[in-house]
């Protein structure tokens with residue numbers, strides 16, 4: 001596929017949403033037509049699933065939660081991300097498969113090999129060319145979230161130990177795939193982060209061979 005697929009990952013309050021907006025603006029100024037999307041969500045069907053997932057009650061159990069995430073992902077990838085990449089567009093996705101490995105795997109304790117298989121089924125092996133991991137301590141991230149009143153979702157309310165496990169798993173995933181991941185210190189200023197994000201994206205934009213398939 002000719003487009004570039006960039007996923008944004010990180011814990012709560014890592015500032016990744018701000019960076020997605022800034023990157024999209026920069027790409028547009030350069031004449032690109034980026035597709036900005038998010039998970040869970042990004043299509044009418046997946047946004048409905050998002051509502052079920054993030055509402056306070058009734059809360060799904062861990063297995064129902066992951067199956068809803070996977071269902072939402074399958075719809076987003078097939079109807080939106082693949083066509084955009086096929087048209088040569090840059091796709092910026094706020095969360096993707098690594099969120100499932102970190103939150104449902106490390107956070108909820110579901111078996112990682114099962115999640116890897118389900119991710120593969122939902123995406124048909126579509127892996128980002130670049131994953132930007134906004135690494136933030138749960139302490140700082142949750143404090144930022146608390147300041148942004150009214151933005152806490154059901155998963156934000158999990159105990160700090162849950163968010164510690166999520167962070168640790170993200171860092172393990174990044175270590176295992178250094179070519180795909182760029183780890184950013186989310187405690188940096190928005191301007192510093194914007195510069196680092198652009199450096200990583202610009203490197204991969206030139207050849208524009210970002211999306212690769214894993215069999």
Ligand code: TYD
Pocket residue numbers: 011012013017039040054069094095096097099100101103104153155156
């Ligand atoms: P959102 O409010 O978009 O959080 P953030 O701004 O931190 O991205 O809510 C998405 C929530 O869904 C977030 O808490 C992480 C969670 N999530 C999973 O647990 N598993 C997944 O596979 C995905 C995509 C998200």
